[in-house]
Amino acid sequence: MDLLSPRPGVVQIKPYRAQRPPKDGRRWIDLSLTQNPLGPSPAALAAYRNAASHIHRYPDWGQDALRHAIARRHSVDVDHIVCSAGSEELIHLVTQAFAGPGDEVLCHEHGYRGFLKAVRAAGATAVIAAERDMVVDVQAMIDRANERTKLCFLANPNNPTGTYIPIEAVQRLRAGLPSHTLLVLDSAYADYCRRPDYSDGTEIVETSDNVLMIQTFSKMHGLAGLRVGWGYGPAGVIEAINAIRNAFNVGAPAQAAATAALTDRDHEDATYAHNAVWLPWLSRELERVGLRVYPSVCNFVLARVPPDPSMGVQAVIDHLAGRGILVKPVADYGLPDCLRITVGREEESKALIAALAEILG
Ligand SMILES: Cc1ncc(COP(=O)(O)O)c(C=O)c1O
Structure with a gap:
């Protein structure tokens, strides 16, 4: 009897397996998904x-x-x-x-x-x-x-x-x-x-x-x-x-x-205004700690970790996780040396930069 198998295209798909904030009692800062930091309308x-x-x-x-x-x-x-x-x-x-x-x-x-x-x-x-x-x-x-x-x-x-x-x-x-x-x-x-x-x-x-x-x-x-x-x-x-x-x-x-x-213009305006302040701030600060940042018009940025034999993307991810911060690796987008980082609330963005400064200098 033939073995049951999905269609060839389905076999090529890797199931979604992103990092999740561990349930360890700590308050994690999740900047790995492109969510609204101000919450719902x-x-x-x-x-x-x-x-x-x-x-x-x-x-x-x-x-x-x-x-x-x-x-x-x-x-x-x-x-x-x-x-x-x-x-x-x-x-x-x-x-x-x-x-x-x-x-x-x-x-x-x-x-x-x-x-x-x-x-x-x-x-x-x-x-x-x-x-x-x-x-x-x-x-x-x-x-x-x-x-x-x-x-x-x-x-x-x-x-x-x-x-x-x-x-x-x-x-x-x-x-x-x-x-x-x-x-x-x-x-x-x-x-x-x-x-x-x-x-x-x-x-x-x-x-x-x-x-x-x-x-x-x-x-x-x-x-x-x-x-x-x-x-x-x-x-x-x-x-x-x-x-x-x-x-x-x-x-x-x-x-x-x-x-x-769709009727809540105040929430939209607040979200837009927050992003308009913290997207440029995040981009500038990431550059200041040594990452290359691509110009973004979204609620996240793509940042390239500079080549350094002693410290790759994974070391940065691990260090941030040690500080309770999640960011998104994007190797499956053909960008193995990059991270996608969402614009968080003010204190989240500042905590991210402080944690990065510890290892990037
Ligand atoms: C470009 C783009 N399209 C579509 C989606 C899917 O979003 P959702 O299914 O939450 O509407 C995303 C989610 O990140 C996205 O970035």
Whole structure:
């Protein structure tokens, strides 16, 4: 009898195994995940608590209140929105719906690794375009596209590099890709980037029939634990995703909390203002203690540990863990000498720099 085995693409996937704060009674500072250091929106929290007494009921399969709230807030057509259990689920759903064995999916060199996982799970082939100094190279992506390219993933800004490309470059990418390729624009960190030449891509969705934009409630809105993401795209793409998604994929308290979060401008403003102060501070201080920091427009930075035979990335991670601080190694992004560090609260950021100064000098 043949041995039971998953599909070849599935075997290539390494299950998620990140470091977790040990339950050792210490108060750990977790800067390893890109969460909101200020916590959830208070309005979202109130809505979540309010929804708790109804959890014997299935959630609204049509996600109506949430989709209308997104449509109002972003001035987009409610019929072109679909919500998901975190944007991660949407990445999987769109890949499953549009790519399979024999198809290619374009990704970028240090792009978000959730893309590769989805491509492998769907049995398609990932084609990786080189970046230039941690920034997406649009021409390199266009050059790798062909008749088999069903999807092209672009995280803009990208995790873990923290860099972005201007909207004009995204438009150039769309124009350079074949018309049978769906461009999936992952704008998970759009809320943090207010540069004049940046856009989350809403206008490209509206002027093309082959662009899907993805966003999340996990970052700015502080709802990572609830798992809510959403996509805005052409009717046919939304229809295909709706066809395969679990009708009840976003829980009722999650829908209620995300709907309320969209009305909480104070929480968004406070989050943005915090990041606007502490992102540059963190970048400057990391450079001061000897790390190379890439210019970030997100709520985290990518920092390169200088080559030193006596002390590599692991020694830095171990030292920080000894001080109760977690940061994210990014070797699986092809960046073995780098760390991704999230902007924490003031005292967390200061504790990080003090701990680093102890070993980096
Ligand atoms: C670029 C990017 N896309 C998508 C996600 C998935 O986020 P979530 O599933 O929490 O919405 C992340 C999470 O870190 C991310 O960095």
